[in-house]
Amino acid sequence: MNLPAADLRSDTVTRPTPAMLAAMFQAPVGDDVYGEDPTVRALEAETAARFGLEAGLFCPSGTMTNQIAIKAHTEPMSEVICEQTSHIYLWEVGGIAFHSGASVALLPGDRGRLTAAQVEAAIRPENVHYPITRLISLENTHNRGGGSCYALPELEALADVARRHHLPLHLDGARVFNALVATGQDGREYGRLFDTISVCLSKGLGAPVGSVLLGSKAFIEKCKRIRKVMGGGMRQAGYLAAAGLYALEHHVARLADDHRRAQQLADALAARPYVTEVLPVETNLVIFRLADTMPAEQFLAHLEQRGIRASSFGPQFIRFVTHLDIDDAMLARVEAALAEL
Numbered sequence: 001m002n003l004p005a006a007d008l009r010s011d012t013v014t015r016p017t018p019a020m021l022a023a024m025f026q027a028p029v030g031d032d033v034y035g036e037d038p039t040v041r042a043l044e045a046e047t048a049a050r051f052g053l054e055a056g057l058f059c060p061s062g063t064m065t066n067q068i069a070i071k072a073h074t075e076p077m078s079e080v081i082c083e084q085t086s087h088i089y090l091w092e093v094g095g096i097a098f099h100s101g102a103s104v105a106l107l108p109g110d111r112g113r114l115t116a117a118q119v120e121a122a123i124r125p126e127n128v129h130y131p132i133t134r135l136i137s138l139e140n141t142h143n144r145g146g147g148s149c150y151a152l153p154e155l156e157a158l159a160d161v162a163r164r165h166h167l168p169l170h171l172d173g174a175r176v177f178n179a180l181v182a183t184g185q186d187g188r189e190y191g192r193l194f195d196t197i198s199v200c201l202s203k204g205l206g207a208p209v210g211s212v213l214l215g216s217k218a219f220i221e222k223c224k225r226i227r228k229v230m231g232g233g234m235r236q237a238g239y240l241a242a243a244g245l246y247a248l249e250h251h252v253a254r255l256a257d258d259h260r261r262a263q264q265l266a267d268a269l270a271a272r273p274y275v276t277e278v279l280p281v282e283t284n285l286v287i288f289r290l291a292d293t294m295p296a297e298q299f300l301a302h303l304e305q306r307g308i309r310a311s312s313f314g315p316q317f318i319r320f321v322t323h324l325d326i327d328d329a330m331l332a333r334v335e336a337a338l339a340e341l
Contacts, residue, residue: 003333004307005309006330006331006333006334007326008308008311008319008326009310010311010321010323011203011284011322011323011324013323013325014203014206014324015208016243019246019250020206020207020246023243023245024242024243024246027238027239027242029238030236030238032058032234032238037236037241038238039239039241039245040237040238042241042245043212043245044057044058044212046245047199047212047244048212048214050188050248051188051190051191051197052187052188052191052192053191053197053214053216054215054217055214055216056212056213056220057220057224058234058237058240058241059213059227061211062087062202062211063091064211064230065198065199065211066095066198067095068232069215070088070095070100070102070137071099071226072222073134073170073195074100074134075101075102075134077102078100078103078134079104079124079133080102081107081119081122081137082105083109083113083114083139084108084109085142085143086112086172087139087172088139089106090144099230103131105122105133107119107122110145111146111279112139112142112144113148115158116157116158116161119136119158119161123165134168135169135170136161136167136168136170137170137171138172139171140173141174141175141176141178141283141285143285146280146282146287147175147178147281147284147285148280149182149282149283150179152183152185152189156193159193159194168195170194170197171190171194171196171197171198172198173190173197173198174200174211175204175283176190176200177205177255178259181283182255182283191214196214197214197215198211198213199211199212199213199214201247204251204255204284204324205247206251206323207240207247210241251324254324255283258284258326259281259322262283262321263281264331265286265320265322265331265334265335268334268338268339269286269288272338272339272341274294274299274341275291276290276291277289284322285320286322287317288318288320289317290318294341296315296317299318302337302341306333307333308333308334
């Protein structure tokens with residue numbers, strides 16, 4: 001019997017559930033560029049309400065929502081403060097330079113997390129030789145940090161720095177619902193601290209595509225023009241937005257199952273002699289280092305032969321990601337494959 005593949009490469013590989021597909025097919029739609037798609041409007045309003053912000057803008061991807069926000073907050077010869085392994089810097093094709101003509105102040109974090117003192121020290125003084133600090137951007141959970149989460153007091157301290165220096169604070173919330181479920185925080189607390197938030201629907205929430213940029217009504221109106229020039233104006237987008245609405249209603253609480261399974265994988269890996277390090281697991285990402293005696297290519301090939309897929313995450317580092325399409329039976333197969341090596 002052919003078993004379904006256990007794809008641990010990313011939580012972006014999920015497919016819509018039958019119930020999500022049914023919601024998509026039944027969605028009322030209109031032309032979103034004209035502002036006439038009721039399902040898109042409903043998704044934008046619902047997402048904004050969950051974070052206590054005024055308005056939302058539905059876009060094809062989290063890269064687009066991040067880059068729109070950065071462009072709207074900055075101008076050429078300005079600078080964005082972020083952690084050195086941030087998605088906006090490492091994984092968005094140099095978009096900060098390409099779209100915004102802005103510089104980046106890269107800070108070393110604790111598994112991706114910055115402190116208020118670090119950020120305050122990086123704010124540029126007035127000097128004709130320097131770019132002007134215009135934006136502070138955080139990532140929660142942090143991908144390269146293995147799904148690490150900020151504690152609320154840490155975020156409050158960072159927001160205090162931003163406000164004292166009259167700087168906007170942006171959140172790359174690609175996996176923000178994982179952070180909320182893991183910590184018990186409320187999204188509306190984030191709306192109190194962040195000026196703008198990018199919320200991804202196509203990772204742990206399981207929608208096939210889409211992210212929502214959140215902010216004030218005036219800011220989102222400005223961002224609509226930037227979305228248009230980037231090619232992100234969509235027409236009957238309600239079919240996609242319906243998947244996001246369904247995900248918000250049905251797939252948030254279940255993220256706790258992904259976190260449990262990720263911890264189970266981490267425990268299994270820690271017991272294997274060919275694994276030298278497993279980053280602390282807080283959410284659904286498991287990053288670990290293989291001993292030099294176990295080449296990463298050999299490890300990945302062994303899994304692939306058993307219908308298990310994973311990602312290389314740097315020299316001898318591997319990433320597992322649990323998600324909607326990984327169940328306990330698949331997890332047992334992964335643990336058995338690890339034990340065979």
